[in-house]
Amino acid sequence: MADSFAKKEKEKKRAKKKQDKAEKKEERKSNNNKGKTLDDMIMYLDENGNFTSIPPDQQKRTKIKVEDIQIGVARMEEEEETENTGVVTSFFSDKGYGFIKEDKTNENIFVHSNNLTEAVKERDKVTFKKEMTPRGYAAIEVRKIK
Incomplete structure (x- = not known):
């Protein structure tokens, strides 16, 4: 039985694909980069931080x-408990908390009404001590500056 034109073309394509695959395989074998010695693969850094194949x-x-x-993280130095000064940026007396902007670092520090020695309102200048909490610094022993 005679093969149709389409069957012959498909057969030609398959044969060409097979031949191309064999050529690629042969090329990979001839250009094999594997099996280099360790000395060929080692790179060095020179004094300027550039890669070079020549040992220093x-x-x-x-x-x-x-x-x-020194291995590990540098130890944080404990801050001395000094009196800090700042300005009350916001205080919600109905909720019982607010924030103080520290003068030295411009950092917002949480303050709770339980840590106040006297009543404060917004824009009052205050002195306080900082205490580290799981959520950050909190102000304790807050006093208004007269």
Whole structure:
């Protein structure tokens, strides 16, 4: 039985695909980058921070003492409990809390009515101590400056 033209064309396409695939496979085998030695793959950094394949001079190296290497996070220094000053930016007496803008850092600090020594209102100048809470700093021992 004679093959139709479409069948012949499909067969030609399949044969061409198979041949292309074999050529690609052969090309991959000939241009194989695997199997390089470790020395061929190593890159070095020079003193300027640029990559180079040439190892650096051993004489130019600076010795670093093991004791000088610091691992981990630097310890936060405890702030001394000093009297801070600031201005009450907002205070909601019905809700019992407000915020003080610290003069030194311009940071908003939460204040609760339980930590007030006397009643305060907005734009009052106050002195206070800072206390660290899980949500940030809070003002304690808040006194109005006369």
